[in-house]
Each structure stands twice: as structure tokens, then as C-alpha cells.
Amino acid sequence: MTTTSTVNSLVQPLGEFPPESVVFGRTEAMQAVRDRLAKLAGANVPVLIQGESGTGKDIIARMIHAASPWKGGPWVKVNCPAIPGTLLESELFGYEKGAFTGAYGMKPGRVEMAHRGTLFLDEISELDLALQSKLLQLLQDGQFCRIGAQEDKKVEVRVVCATNRKLEEEIENGTFRADLFYRINVVNLHLPPLRERAADIPELVSYFLEYHNRKYNCRAKPLSGELMAVLRKYHWPGNIRELENLVKRYVILGSEEVISTDLAPRPQDFFNAEIPVDGQISLKKLTRQCVRELERKVILKVLQMHHWNRKQAAKALSISYRALLYKIRDAGLPSNRAARQRAVEVPPKQEVAAD
Numbered sequence: 001m002t003t004t005s006t007v008n009s010l011v012q013p014l015g016e017f018p019p020e021s022v023v024f025g026r027t028e029a030m031q032a033v034r035d036r037l038a039k040l041a042g043a044n045v046p047v048l049i050q051g052e053s054g055t056g057k058d059i060i061a062r063m064i065h066a067a068s069p070w071k072g073g074p075w076v077k078v079n080c081p082a083i084p085g086t087l088l089e090s091e092l093f094g095y096e097k098g099a100f101t102g103a104y105g106m107k108p109g110r111v112e113m114a115h116r117g118t119l120f121l122d123e124i125s126e127l128d129l130a131l132q133s134k135l136l137q138l139l140q141d142g143q144f145c146r147i148g149a150q151e152d153k154k155v156e157v158r159v160v161c162a163t164n165r166k167l168e169e170e171i172e173n174g175t176f177r178a179d180l181f182y183r184i185n186v187v188n189l190h191l192p193p194l195r196e197r198a199a200d201i202p203e204l205v206s207y208f209l210e211y212h213n214r215k216y217n218c219r220a221k222p223l224s225g226e227l228m229a230v231l232r233k234y235h236w237p238g239n240i241r242e243l244e245n246l247v248k249r250y251v252i253l254g255s256e257e258v259i260s261t262d263l264a265p266r267p268q269d270f271f272n273a274e275i276p277v278d279g280q281i282s283l284k285k286l287t288r289q290c291v292r293e294l295e296r297k298v299i300l301k302v303l304q305m306h307h308w309n310r311k312q313a314a315k316a317l318s319i320s321y322r323a324l325l326y327k328i329r330d331a332g333l334p335s336n337r338a339a340r341q342r343a344v345e346v347p348p349k350q351e352v353a354a355d
């Protein structure tokens, strides 16, 4: 038999939110999300939240519940990939006594527990096609059937779904039902990646700094303007989660170096220069030039990140100090303070080597 405590354990607390000014920041895309959220919160329509991992889909889903007329009702989150496929149906829709071997008692599913509240289906693309049809029925007429039950049950629930995949592609691949997509996508919220919200980074950093200083009883100082400029240019593959973890590490370990070594540049960041491929091309020569140029840019960037401390830069590049000194000379990079500033603008030495 299902006890009240197991039922309640699936109805999670909503948790705290950062202030709205931090969550939505000042970029246009997030302002549009805020306006949409305010309009949709009160209407019982399904919402689809899309965005890369770490962009805040979870926070936004909780904010939708908190701003809805059902905020006093249950908030039930289902992390679809975390529940094995075979169990997901019974977790979502529940079962009757004797529905299958081992079903000794009746168990309500999470859909039922979310009655007069919000059901948040995280990573919706992980639902298999059979479960997608059951969900479609729920969205179409508010009815579902426990496994092994004779009759359908009715439930009033606001469904919010999230995904970091492109569902349109899943539809083309035949792994996601188009009709379900149109049902869950009545209102869509697209959360931009952090690299497109660079103007919001300082505010997020100061929020996380204060939050983690308080939480870990630390007194880490605000970040330097130099490092903040690096953060604004970084590509943030892990989005706000990555930024938060970075600030947390800084608060606990207390040094900016911990941050700069973590901000690994992408190889493609170094390939934005024009490559001359007109006329007669020597592939060998071109490849050598590209490798030298890439090496020069990487070394320069790492030196800048380490405030020109060559010992630290060598460590970050996983080469010996002597090897770095040799490469600095070879790439024509400056080794004294006065020449550093110019180095950023001066183009690399042109290689004149023959084939």
C-alpha cells in the first residue's frame, strides 16, 4: 500500500528563487521570457521550455507554478531520464493492485498527485512513444488510466515540459510524436544561452558571490575588471550552472587563478582568422602556418589569463617552463612588460619556409 509519506515525498518543495532582476537580467530575450511568463502563468495551458543545459529551465518552471493560481497546490517534478523506461509508466500513471507481478497494492502516479497543481516533465524527449500517447490523452481530455485499471480517471493539472533537445528534429527522426509536440507547445519559452546574455554576467556573478559567501561563510572579494571581461567573452558551454560553479569554486578556494585556468578556450575560437586559399596552394605550408598561428594565439591567451606569469601559464598549458620560454621567443611574443600591450595588436611573424 502506498503510504501518505511516500505520496508526499513525490510532491517536492518549490525551493527559493534568486531575485527577478537576477533571473531575467536586462537582455531583450530574457525580458521577453519575463513578459510571456507573466501572461501565461494564470492560464491553464501547457508550456514548453526549451534551452541548452544550465540555462534555467528548472527555475523558470518553478516560477510558472509560483505565479499561477494553483501555487497552493502540488508541484510535482518528473525527471524523465532518471527513471528507467520500464518504471516510468507506473511512476507517471500509477497502478492497481495485481496489475503486474509485484503490484501488491494500488499506487497513484505522479500525474494524479499533481491534481490541482503543476506537473513538470523534465527532459520530455526521453518519453518513449507509448508513454507519449498516454500523455497526449491526458493533455487532450484530462484523462488517464492507471496500469491495470478498468476505467479512466480525470485530473486537473497544468503540464509544463522542458527539453534541451530540438523536438522538431526528434519529430523528423520519428522519435517524438508531432501531435504531442503541438499539444505541449501551446506556449513556448526559449531560454537563451549565457553567451548571448553577456550583459547579464556581472549581475549574476555578484548574486552568486554574495549567495555563496553567505552559504559557506566566506569573504571572497568582487572579481577584478580584467577577469570579468574574460567571463563576458567566454562561450559558456554549461551556461549559468557553469558560471555558478565557477563562482562557488572562487568563493571556497579564494583565488582568481582557479577561475582563469577553468576557462578553456575552444579550438574553433582560434580559427576565426581568414585563411588565404586563392591561387596556388601549398597544403603543407598552410597547415604549418595554421598550427603556428593556433599555438601563438593559445599561448598569448593563456599568458593574458595568468597576468603574464609564465610559470603558471606553462602549468596551464601542460608544458615545461623552458619549453614555454622557447615557444614565446619562437612565436615572436613579448617577454617584457613594455612590449606586452603591443603584442595583442601585432600580427604573428609570417613564415617564409619553403615547402
Ligand SMILES: Nc1ncnc2c1ncn2[C@@H]1O[C@H](COP(=O)(O)OP(=O)(O)OP(=O)(O)O)[C@@H](O)[C@H]1O
Pocket: 018, 022, 023, 024, 051, 052, 053, 054, 055, 056, 057, 058, 059, 060, 164, 204, 240, 241, 244
Ligand atoms: N536566470 C538565473 N538566475 C540565477 N540563477 C540561475 C538562473 N538560471 C539558472 N540558474 C542557476 O543555474 C543552475 C542551473 O539551472 P537549471 O537547473 O534551472 O538549468 P536547466 O536549464 O534546468 O539545466 P538542465 O538542462 O541541465 O536540467 C541552478 O543552480 C540555478 O540556480
Ligand SMILES: [Mg+2]
Pocket: 057, 058, 122
Ligand atoms: Mg533542468
